[in-house]
Structure formats: structure tokens, C-alpha cells
Amino acid sequence: GNSVTQMEGPVTLSEEAFLTINCTYTATGYPSLFWYVQYPGEGLQLLLKATKADDKGSNKGFEATYRKETTSFHLEKGSVQVSDSAVYFCARAYNNAGNMLTFGGGTRLMVKP
Amino acid sequence: DTAVSQTPKYLVTQMGNDKSIKCEQNLGHDTMYWYKQDSKKFLKIMFSYNNKELIINETVPNRFSPKSPDKAHLNLHINSLELGDSAVYFCASSRTGSGTEAFFGQGTRLTVV
Numbered sequence: 579g580n581s582v583t584q585m586e587g588p589v590t591l592s593e594e595a596f597l598t599i600n601c602t603y604t605a606t607g608y609p610s611l612f613w614y615v616q617y618p619g620e621g622l623q624l625l626l627k628a629t630k631a632d633d634k635g636s637n638k639g640f641e642a643t644y645r646k647e648t649t650s651f652h653l654e655k656g657s658v659q660v661s662d663s664a665v666y667f668c669a670r671a672y673n674n675a676g677n678m679l680t681f682g683g684g685t686r687l688m689v690k691p
Numbered sequence: 692d693t694a695v696s697q698t699p700k701y702l703v704t705q706m707g708n709d710k711s712i713k714c715e716q717n718l719g720h721d722t723m724y725w726y727k728q729d730s731k732k733f734l735k736i737m738f739s740y741n742n743k744e745l746i747i748n749e750t751v752p753n754r755f756s757p758k759s760p761d762k763a764h765l766n767l768h769i770n771s772l773e774l775g776d777s778a779v780y781f782c783a784s785s786r787t788g789s790g791t792e793a794f795f796g797q798g799t800r801l802t803v804v
Binding site for chain 1: 732798
């Protein structure tokens with residue numbers, strides 16, 4: 579089947595802590611992979627993406643590497659801030675399916691001062 | 692200028708009613724989408740549409756139908772609303788092509804009473 583699995587939250591961290599949110603996907607073909615972020619009361623915003631194996635997406639201090647061998651796309655940040663508190667969604671898209679996104683269940687991150 | 696805008700932002704209605712949610716994008720994209728986010732934040736694709744092809748998630752009841760008067764608009768019509776339809780509905784758009792990111796609207800919170 580086609581699915582994306584990410585770690586359940588909530589994840590609670592202190593400011594400046596290291597963040598990892600795990601994401602794995604089922605591998606049928608070569609999907610594009612994304613991380614989206616949803617701040618409270620808002621829609622989703624693209625955080626970063628990778629379109630082929632070994633690509634690294636990065637933005638605002640966040641990074642994720644497309645690992646074909648482990649079918650993973652884990653999100654990392656070296657030092658989180660209170661403003662990073664949000665829900666993070668891992669997603670995958672197939673061009674031959676109208677570029678529709680299949681999302682993981684979302685991981686809520688709470689960063690405390 | 693808002694890239695993807697949806698109206699209304701909130702919609703409260705009674706069971707059995709028919710309602711529409713409007714979506715417009717000013718990005719010049721040729722593919723638009725509707726997603727449903729349930730109370731647990733889980734996101735699921737409902738439709739993908741461009742001027743050539745409508746792709747429907749097979750789990751979507753036929754009470755839901757997308758209507759596209761032109762490339763910049765994809766409205767969502769829902770007939771005979773049920774309690775289980777209560778959710779946040781997100782419109783999105785993207786260019787056609789592998790790896791292109793989707794831009795999301797702010798969401799419409801639908802409450803069926």
C-alpha cells in the first residue's frame with residue numbers, strides 16, 4: 579500500500595534542544611518527499627522537500643535527507659526555538675497520481691522556554 | 692495578496708443541508724486539491740483536479756463533488772451533510788510536475804450539528 583508513518587507526539591523539548599521527528603514511507607516507485615508545518619489556526623506551509631534519493635532538503639535550520647535504503651525522511655533541527663512549536667507533517671507525492679500528497683499522522687512539537 | 696484563499700473560514704450547518712466551500716488561487720497553478728483534516732489532525736486527500744483530469748480518492752462519498760468554473764477556482768459541494776463530515780477542509784494548488792510543492796489555503800472549519 580501507499581503510506582507514510584511518523585512518530586506520534588506530542589514531542590516536548592526545551593529551547594535549544596536537538597529535534598528529531600522520524601518519518602518512513604512505503605516504497606513503490608520514487609516519490610517526492612516533503613515536510614509541512616502547521617502553526618495553530620493556520621493552513622499547512624512547506625518546510626522542505628527532496629525529490630530523489632540522497633537529496634537533502636533544508637530550511638530555517640531544519641533538515642531531512644531522502645534515504646532510499648531505509649525508506650526514511652527524518653526531520654532534524656540542531657536547536658529548537660519556542661516559535662517552532664507547531665504540528666509537523668511528513669508527506670509523499672507521486673506524479674502519476676496527480677501529485678496528490680499522502681500525509682503521515684502529524685507530530686505536535688511543543689518547545690518550552 | 693493571499694495565494695490560496697478559501698471561504699468561508701467557519702461554517703456551521705445542520706444535518707441534511709447542502710453547502711459549498713469556495714477556493715481560489717492566484718498563483719497560476721494548473722492543479723488544485725481538496726484535503727480533509729479530522730479532529731485528530733489526520734490529513735487525507737479528497738480530490739486532485741486539473742483541466743484534464745479529476746482524480747477522486749475512492750473513500751470519498753459521492754455526496755462530495757468538486758466544481759471548477761475555471762483554472763483558478765475549485766469549489767467543494769457537499770450534499771446531505773452528516774455529522775461525520777465535521778472537519779477542517781483545506782484547498783491547495785500546485786504546478787503539474789514531479790516534486791512540485793502544494794500551497795494550502797487557511798482551511799474551512801465545517802461543523803455539522
